[in-house]
Amino acid sequence: MADYLRHGVEPALVLVVVAVLHALDLAGRAPLWMPATALLGGMLYQQPQVQRRLAGGDLSRRLWLRVGGHMVQVSLVMYLLGWGPLLAVAHLHILSMHLGWSGSRAWRPAVAGSVGTLLLGQIAVAAGWVYSYLPQPEVHGAAALIAVGTATTCRVLGRSVHRRERADLALRRSEERMKALVHDGTDMIVVWAANGEITYASPAARTVVGQPPDQLLGRVMWDLVHPDDAAVAAGLRERVHTTDGSTAHRAELRVRTGDGTWRWHETTVRNLLDDPAVRGIVAHHRDVTEHRAVRERTAYAATHDGLTGLLNASAFRRAAGEALDAEPPRPVGLLFLDLDSFKPVNDTHGHEVGDHLLALISDVVRACVPRPDLVGRLGGDEFGVLLDDLEDPDEAAAVARRIIAGVDRDLVVDGRPVRVGCSVGIALAPPGSTDARGLLRHADQAMYRAKRQGRNQFVVHAEPEYAIRRTAPGGP
Template identity: 35%
Template sequence: MSVAHALGSQKPLGRHSLALLIGLQLLLVLTVALGGWGASAYLRQLTLTQTLEHAQAQAYNLEDALSQSFHLLKMHLQALGEDHPDLAQQPQQLQVAMAALQQKLPYIRSLSALDGQGKIHISTDPANVGQRLLLGELQHSVVPGAAGVLRFGHPWRGRNFADGTPWPRHREGGLVVDSGFFPVTLVLPGAPQWTLLATINSDYFINLALNHQTSVALRYSVYSDEGILLFSTNENAQPGTLMPRAEALQDILERQVGTAHWPQTRTQEAEVAAFRASRSYPWLVLAQAQTQEVLRPWRQQTERLAVIAVLSVLGLLLVTGSLTWRVRRVLAQEERHLEASRLAASVFSHSSDLIAITDSLGRVLTVNPTFERTLGFSAQEVVGRKLGEWQDGRAAPAGLTPLWTALASEDTWEGKVQERCKDGSELIGWLAASAIRDARQQVVNYVFVLRDLSRLHADEATIRKLSQVVEQSPLSILITSTAPAIEYGNPEFFRICGFSPEELLGVNPRIMQSGQTPVTTYRSMWAALKQGNAWEGEFINRRKDGSLYIENAIVAPLLNADGQTTHYLGIKQDITAYKEAEKALRLAASVVAQTHEGVMICDAQRLITDINPAFTRITGYTREQVLGRKPSILSAGSKNQEGYIAMSAALAASGHWSGEFWNRRPDGSVYATANSMNTITDDASQIAYYINVFQDVTERRQQQEFLESLAHFDPLTRLPNRTLLNDRIAQAMGRAGRAQSLLGVCFLDLDGFKAVNDTWGHEAGDDLLIVIARRLEACVRAEDTVARLGGDEFVVLLTAVTDTAECERAAARILASVREPIDVGGHTVHVGVSIGIALYPQDGDDAETLLRYADMAMYRAKQAGRNRWVLHADG
C-alpha cells in the first residue's frame, strides 16, 4: 500500500452539511425548552403533592397525640372522682391527688374542683381558689350538668384563671406572644354537683407540633367545631378568633379527613391544607401553608435550571459553530500537504527499522514492509487503528503516554517501548517519534521509527529481576567467601541484625554470634557444607544493640563451573516473634487446661470448637459429645429465653456479656452457671469466635432462692406469709376499686388443734397444718390467696367477689373440707374452723383494718359455738 493511497483525499464540508448542522442546533434548542417546561411542571406538582402528604401525616400525628392526651386526662379525672366521691369532706386528700395527677400529665397547668355555681373550691394553683368562673359555652353540647363527658371551653390568655382573661373574638394587633390555655371540664358521674376543671397548656402541644415538623412553611392549628381557634403554631394567629375561611370549616366538618387547595381571596393568600377532625372530641387539626411559600423552592430551582439550560444551549451552539469552522480549515490544510506526504512514502519503504505514519489523531495511515515482517501484522490490519492497538480488545502499551505528552509540546520524543507481535511475543525497541506540522503549525502527521532491541532487553531484564528478587526479598540473604568473610547482604539482612553494610562487609559472620547457639549446631552445619550439601537449622544471634533474635537458616555452597565451592549462600528468616507466640500459646493452653472454670469456644456459626477439662467436670458432657454442636445442648429450657436475648444484644453491641443460665446435664440434673462471654474478631472486624468462661453457681442460687422464699412464704406450709399477704391485699384492693367489685378477707382459726398438738406432739400438729393448707388451697380459685399468719391461724383472700353470698359459699366449702377426718402419724383426728369475714370496701379500705375486723368476727364465731362463720357487718 502506498503512502499516497493511505493518506487519501478528503472533501470539505458542503452547504448541505452546514444546513443540517444548523437544523440540529435548532432542534436542540426546542428539545431543551420543551424538556425544561415539562420538568418544571412535574416538579411543581410533585412539590405540592409532597407538601400535602407531609401535612396530612403531621395532622394525623397531632390529632392522635391530642386525642390520646385527652383520653388519658378523662380516665384520670374519672378515677379521681371515683377515689374521692365526697369532695367537700376530703379536700386535703383531693388536693394531694390532684397535684400528683398534674405532675403526671405535663400538659396540665392546674386542676380545680368547681361547685354548681362555677366557684373554685379546690385547686392545685392556690390563686385560683375562690374564683367564680364564667366559662361560656362548652363543647360537646350536652344537657347542663351531664356527667362523664369531657367538654372544651373558650381559650384564655395568661398563666391561669387568677391572672388570665378569655381571648376576645376580634383580632388584636401585633404578634401573639402568649398562647395561653383553654379549659376542659368533666362533671363527675357520682357527684354531678361537682365539676373537675383542667387548664390545658397550649404551649405544650405547640412545641410538640414544632418538634416534629420538617417543613418551615407548614403551620398547625387546632379549632373547635364552632371554628374557634384553640391554639396555633402561627404567631399571627390569635386564639379565640374564628377561622378566616368560613366555607372551609363547613367542608372540613363534612369530610372529616382530607386535603384542600384554597384559592386566593381579598384577605387571604392561596393555601394548601390537610385537616383531620377528632374522632372523639369537638375539635379539628389543620395543617396549612401558603401556596407561594410552598412553591418558593420550586421557583428558585426552576429559575436556576432555566439559566443553566440557556447558558448550556448557547455554549453548545458556540462550540459546534467553532468546530464547523475549524474542521473546514484543517481539511483544506491537509489537502495542500497531502502531495508532500506521498513523496516521503518511498523513503521509508526500504528502511530496516519499523516505520509507521499516522494522522493527527494517531490513526495509522501506512506502515513499511519491515513493520509487517517484524510484528506479523499486514498493512490492511493496522491501517485506521491507533498506535499499538493492533487488535480488537488489546489496549495500547502504557509506555506511549509520555510519548504523546512530549509530542504535544516538543514535536519529538525518543525512548524505550515494549510492543506485542501478532503471535503474542514481546518486542523491545528504541522508538523515535516526530510530529509533522504544516505552515500554520498544525500537526498533520506523526512518524514513528522503532529499532528492535528485544534480545538486549531480555538479558538486562533477567539480570534486573534477579537483583530485585534478592534486594526486595522478605528473607535475609547473605553471601560469604570461603574464609568466611561477608561479601554481600540484602537490605533485610542489615535491618534484622542492626549493623550497617560498612560495619559488616569483609567481617567474619561470627560477629553476630550470641554464644547461646549450641556448638553442635555449628559442627553439623560445617560438616554438611564441606560435603557440598545444604544445611538447615536455627541460630540464636545478637543484634548490634545487644538484643537476641532467633533465625531459621538455610546455608548452601555456591559452586563454579569446575564444581568447586567459591562462596556460601545463607537464606535466613527471623522467627523470634513466632517462637514467642508459640511459647505464649503453650502457656495459654496450659492455663485453660488447668483452670477450675469451664471454658467453651464457639466459631462464628456458634458451633462448639473447643472445651477444657473443667467444662466436662461441670456439664457432664465429654469433648466428643459437644464438638460441632450448638451450646443449646446444655440449656435447661425456656427459663433462659430472656437471658439469651440479652446476651445476643450485648455481644452484638459491645462484644461482651455476663450473666447466669440454668443448664441441664446428660443425667437430667439441673445446675446454674455464671457466665462471662466475649467475642474475638478477625482482621475484617467480623466475629470469628465466641469464648464463654463459666463456673457452677448452683449452690449459691439455691441458697438465694431459699432466702427469698423465707422472706415471703411460711416454711412449714409453703403458703404466703403476712408480708406477702399484705402486698396481695393491696394489689387486690386496687383492682377491686377499678372494677367496682368486692373483696373478701376471711380470718380462720382451727378448732381442736391444741388438743391434737398436746396429744400427738408437735410433729403431728405440723402434719395437720400442712394437710389443712392443701385443703384450703383446693377450696378457692387460682386467683385467690391462702396465707398462714402463724400457729393455727390462716387467712383466705377472695378477689373479684360480686356479693356477700359468694363469700359465704366459700366459707361453707372451707368448713366442710376442714371437718373431714385427717390422718396424722397413723391416727385419725377431727378439727373444725371458726371464720370471720370482712369485706372491702364497706368494712375497711386498707389491709390492716380488714384483717382486724375479720379477726374480730372470727372471735365472735368462736363465742357463738365454733365451727361457723360470722360476717363483720352482722356484728
C-alpha cells in the first residue's frame, strides 16, 4: 500500500484540492464522485507495475496507447472541474513521468495526446456537455494557445532528454570499451597516490606481475623496483611530480613479480593528481623482458663476432676511436695479432677444428688482457687488443708477451693437441692523438715486421718517446 501511495501521490494531492474547490463551489457542475473516480483511476494507471503490464514487460513498447490513455484520464478531470485548458500543465507532468519510464520517444505521443484531448474537450464545451468557467469563444482561443505552448514544451523536453540519452549512451559505450580494454589488455594499469601507495591495479596484474590486483593495493610502487634501478626510478618519480598530466614520462625498470623474479617493464607515467576523476599518478606497465632480450641479442650480434664472441672489426675500430677521443686524453695502445701456422691446421684437420681453435685462442687472449671487452676479431685469424689507459708504455709489451706465451703451447681441440704461434704488432698513441685508422695501420705494419723476424715475436711501432725494445717472450 505504501508503494502504491508513493507512486500515486500526485493524484491524491489533486483529490484533496478538488474536494476543497468543490466545497467552495469552484469544481464545475459534475458531482464530486466523477472527478474523484477519475483521479483514483489515475493513481492506479501511473503505477510502474501497471505501466509495465500495459507495455507487455518492455516500457519502450506501446507508447501511443499508454501515453494516450494517460492524457485522456487527466483531461477528463480537467474538463469535469470546469477549468479545461487552463489545467493543461498536467499534460507536462504526464510527459515527465513517461520520459522517465520510456525515454525521449514519449514526447511525440504526448504532443498528439495533449492536442487531441484539448480538441475533444473544447468540442465538449462547445456542445454544452461540460461546464466551463471561461466564456466562449475566449476559452477556445485560450485552448489553442495552450495547445501550441504545451506541444512546443513537450518537444523541447523530449529533445533535451534525447540529447542526454545520446550522451549517456556514448559514455556507457566508452566505459564498456575502456573496461574491456583494461580487463583484457596486456598492459597493467596502476594508479598510486603521491606517496607511492598503490590505490588501483588493473586485472592484467595477474599476467604482468603474477599477482591479483587486490594484493598490490596498499603497497608502495617503488618497493617493487629492482635496487639496481633505484636511480632510474628516483629520476622518473621526480619528473612526474614536477609536471602535470599533459606530459608522459617513460622509463624501463625491473619490477618484482609474485614468484620473486624480476621482469623488465616499459613504464609510461602521467601525473593526474589534480584530475578530480583520478586523483592519482597513472602508470601503464608493459612487460618488455623478451623484447629487451631480442634487442640486446640484435645489438650484440651487430657488434660481436659470431664465432668467438669478440668485438667484430667495425666495433673494434669504433672502440679505438672512442678511446682516442676520451676526455681527459690518455695514452692508448693497440696490439694486432696474427696466428702463425694456422693455415696448416685448417688444411690438415678441417675448418671445423680451425673454428674451434679460433674460439679457444680468443679465450686465451681475453685472459691475458686487462679489459677482455676490448678484444676484437679483425679477420680470419687476426685479432686486435685495445689498451685504453696505459700508465706505462711497457705494459703493452707485457701484454704481448703473455699472449704469445698463452698461444705458443699445445692446445687441445676436439681431443687432439694443436700448436700454433702468433705474431704481434704494437702501436702506441700519445695523449691527444685522434687517428684511429693510423693507429690500426701502424699496428698492422708492425705485425708484418714481426712475422718477417720469425715465430712468436712482437714489434712496436711508436712515437720516439714511446719506444719499447722488441723482445721475445723469454727475453729481458
